[in-house]
Amino acid sequence: MAAKSPEQSKTIMTDMVLPGETNPLNNLFGGELLARMDRAASIAARRHCRRIVVTASVNHVAFSRAVPLGSVVTVEAKVSRAFNTSMEVFIDVWIEDRESGAKTKANEGIYTFVAVDETGKPIEVPEVLPETKLEKDRYDAALRRKQLSLLLAGKIKPNDATELKALFV
Numbered sequence: 001m002a003a004k005s006p007e008q009s010k011t012i013m014t015d016m017v018l019p020g021e022t023n024p025l026n027n028l029f030g031g032e033l034l035a036r037m038d039r040a041a042s043i044a045a046r047r048h049c050r051r052i053v054v055t056a057s058v059n060h061v062a063f064s065r066a067v068p069l070g071s072v073v074t075v076e077a078k079v080s081r082a083f084n085t086s087m088e089v090f091i092d093v094w095i096e097d098r099e100s101g102a103k104t105k106a107n108e109g110i111y112t113f114v115a116v117d118e119t120g121k122p123i124e125v126p127e128v129l130p131e132t133k134l135e136k137d138r139y140d141a142a143l144r145r146k147q148l149s150l151l152l153a154g155k156i157k158p159n160d161a162t163e164l165k166a167l168f169v
Helices: 030-049 133-152 162-168
Strands: 011-016 052-063 072-082 086-096 103-116
Touching: 011 030, 030 052, 030 072, 030 086, 030 103, 052 086, 052 133, 072 103, 072 133, 086 133, 133 162
Parallel strands: none
Antiparallel strands: 011 072, 052 103, 072 086, 086 103
């Protein structure tokens, strides 16, 4: 299975925040943003492996800035690393200034997807070949996040978390 660059999975979704999607402060509901992020990440994961994918976990979400009513929101998702049957997808959320058009990063998230066959059985996915410095940084960090997750779930022993140990030695 041929490895792919994160750019090949890149998914960009742009939409406007409408009144029915906002809370009493006239900001986008967090759950609405999570759904948009999940859709973009799902498309990126599917583009990477060209198979059915399912959301396995939402590993991290940072709501750094409110997204006001009327904002133009862009959700950008790329596969940051692939493991055997799973893929980590990094999502950046940008809001566009109405007057200048300048984009500001508002939020980010990291989701994990698993590729499955028609019966729902996990299947192998292609590797990721990071190219840019940011892609390489996210690729390296993905292994540490995976090891931490496995360690906390009791699926690996501390001595097996080599990338995490390297941070402290």
